[in-house]
Amino acid sequence: MAQQTMSCLKFFLMELEQRCCQITFPLVVVGGDFNLIRKETDKSSGQGNKLLMNMFNSFIERCQLREIKRVGSRYTWTNKQDNQVLSNIDRVFMTTDWECKYPLATLKSAIRVGSDHWPLILDTGERLHPRNRRFFFEKQWLQEPDFREIVVRKWFKGRSRHPVQAYSVDKWHGNLCSLRSFLKGWGANLRGDYRRKKEALLKQISNIDSSEQQGTLSKEKWTHRIQIEAELESLMEKEELYWKQRSGVKTILQGDANTKFFHLSANGRRRKQSVLMLEDGGIEVTDPLQI
Numbered sequence: 001m002a003q004q005t006m007s008c009l010k011f012f013l014m015e016l017e018q019r020c021c022q023i024t025f026p027l028v029v030v031g032g033d034f035n036l037i038r039k040e041t042d043k044s045s046g047q048g049n050k051l052l053m054n055m056f057n058s059f060i061e062r063c064q065l066r067e068i069k070r071v072g073s074r075y076t077w078t079n080k081q082d083n084q085v086l087s088n089i090d091r092v093f094m095t096t097d098w099e100c101k102y103p104l105a106t107l108k109s110a111i112r113v114g115s116d117h118w119p120l121i122l123d124t125g126e127r128l129h130p131r132n133r134r135f136f137f138e139k140q141w142l143q144e145p146d147f148r149e150i151v152v153r154k155w156f157k158g159r160s161r162h163p164v165q166a167y168s169v170d171k172w173h174g175n176l177c178s179l180r181s182f183l184k185g186w187g188a189n190l191r192g193d194y195r196r197k198k199e200a201l202l203k204q205i206s207n208i209d210s211s212e213q214q215g216t217l218s219k220e221k222w223t224h225r226i227q228i229e230a231e232l233e234s235l236m237e238k239e240e241l242y243w244k245q246r247s248g249v250k251t252i253l254q255g256d257a258n259t260k261f262f263h264l265s266a267n268g269r270r271r272k273q274s275v276l277m278l279e280d281g282g283i284e285v286t287d288p289l290q291i
Helices: 002-022 050-062 096-101 139-143 147-159 168-213 219-244 260-273
Strands: 029-033 090-094 106-109 120-123 278-280 283-285
Touching: 002 050, 029 120, 090 096, 090 120, 139 147, 139 168, 139 219, 147 168, 168 219
Parallel strands: none
Antiparallel strands: 029 090, 106 120, 278 283
């Protein structure tokens, strides 16, 4: 079985290398679950197959790839069993041309929910231009049990404010403007409630994961984590509807006229000196403005 696994991984690296060599454009980023580690410390047991590690590192060198360093959890995969096994098998690599295009790119792991892998979030370092807030009717509002009652109550309240002699079109327009203004504020408060609930649930999961990473996870905590995940997934379904109505607008981060060597050196130093997270009294601060 071990020999068969090694053959499959060797074939996987050969096929991946061929695909990388066939790519004609220079901007390449490769990431995912490689099911391979680069060094012994990538596994909680501190043990690994040196032959496979050498094969993996040789593949990275031949393809001239650079690994994007990750911040966050110590490991990226767990077997989700009482006899815990954790390892770093999820990675993201980039070419030097891609790094020149996105010099401030960062990689961080998010809270694991449902899966046995910690999600990896790749940020290209671009910044969106601020836009004026517009009114959107959010589909997620329809999942709120009291939404219909709130709209009806607000509509009749606005209708009672119009004088009797006012035109029907003016009444209709006035009610719409009033309702739109109300829903805009109500929706913002609702989003705030979602965010606070999500942060509280993620904090609980993070604390449980810390116990798992240290090998001190009890069955009671594991059961509690499953319950929290169920509540969090229900909350994230509503959040998914919110983001389905929106699309991101990407902007190009212009590079300077330095040579590639100095450009890459500056990019690496700038990423290394970037502070992505601070801890204040046990509370993680990730907002750049607060940092």
